[in-house]
Amino acid sequence: MTRRSRSATSPPWPVALPAVLALAFLTLPVIGLLVRTPWGHLLDILTSKTSLDALRLSLETSIAATIIAFLVGVPLAWLLARSEFVGRRLARALVTVPLVLPPVVGGIALLLAFGRRGLVGQYLDSCCGITLPFTTPGVVVAETFVAMPFLIITVEGALRGLDSKLEDAAATLGAGRWTIFRRVTLPLIGPSLIAGAVLTFARALGEFGATITFAGNLPGVTQTLPLAVYVGLEGDLDQAVALSLILLLVSIAVLVGLRDRWLRTGSAS
Numbered sequence: 001m002t003r004r005s006r007s008a009t010s011p012p013w014p015v016a017l018p019a020v021l022a023l024a025f026l027t028l029p030v031i032g033l034l035v036r037t038p039w040g041h042l043l044d045i046l047t048s049k050t051s052l053d054a055l056r057l058s059l060e061t062s063i064a065a066t067i068i069a070f071l072v073g074v075p076l077a078w079l080l081a082r083s084e085f086v087g088r089r090l091a092r093a094l095v096t097v098p099l100v101l102p103p104v105v106g107g108i109a110l111l112l113a114f115g116r117r118g119l120v121g122q123y124l125d126s127c128c129g130i131t132l133p134f135t136t137p138g139v140v141v142a143e144t145f146v147a148m149p150f151l152i153i154t155v156e157g158a159l160r161g162l163d164s165k166l167e168d169a170a171a172t173l174g175a176g177r178w179t180i181f182r183r184v185t186l187p188l189i190g191p192s193l194i195a196g197a198v199l200t201f202a203r204a205l206g207e208f209g210a211t212i213t214f215a216g217n218l219p220g221v222t223q224t225l226p227l228a229v230y231v232g233l234e235g236d237l238d239q240a241v242a243l244s245l246i247l248l249l250v251s252i253a254v255l256v257g258l259r260d261r262w263l264r265t266g267s268a269s
Contacts, residue, residue: 065140133214
């Protein structure tokens with residue numbers, strides 16, 4: 001028992017050395033950001049009109065993208081996990097495409113689909129007068145496209161690993177499918193729903209490539225925090241660093257929160 005514990009806590013140097021190098025490689029950029037942060041006038045930068053507009057727009061569009069992803073992503077996750085239909089494997093593959101697709105390519109694809117001359121966008125423009133590119137709703141569309149797969153994959157995994165005994169028991173008591181889904185299934189996968197929603201929000205908040213390609217970079221209209229950071233790099237470096245710090249803190253908060261939830265889930269099981 002003692003020998004096993006020592007081997008677990010004292011790895012050989014061929015393993016420890018590259019592990020330390022990897023950790024240093026991942027940590028040094030964060031330390032560099034913290035060291036370069038203009039702490040003396042950080043509050044002035046964050047309360048400037050440009051920063052407040054970018055922060056407001058980022059929060060509004062990320063929340064909207066998360067809500068849309070939740071409303072349509074959870075039913076899709078349920079279909080992928082519980083239903084047999086033609087093309088299910090293809091549908092699952094399409095869900096994961098935004099995860100591996102370069103964001104700029106995603107923005108171009110959105111333009112070809114929802115642009116004024118796109119497959120769907122031309123009809124939205126001619127019939128309904130709806131134009132998505134270079135508008136705030138266009139930001140929501142871009143963020144939803146790149147972030148929703150996180151929710152779908154998380155919820156689908158939870159549904160596949162769910163013990164169906166409670167659902168079967170509810171069915172034998174006369175509960176309908178909708179009642180079982182609403183009163184039994186959703187509460188059982190509650191932690192995964194929260195985790196998926198948080199991951200979706202965090203991904204939407206940090207989205208850059210698809211947003212700038214599909215919605216542009218218009219201050220107060222489509223300029224989110226990542227886009228404001230990009231503009232700051234070309235002009236005001238202190239502003240770029242300060243806004244980057246906000247995104248870093250949000251990312252850390254998300255990771256810490258999800259880690260605590262996963263630990264509680266693991267200890268409970």
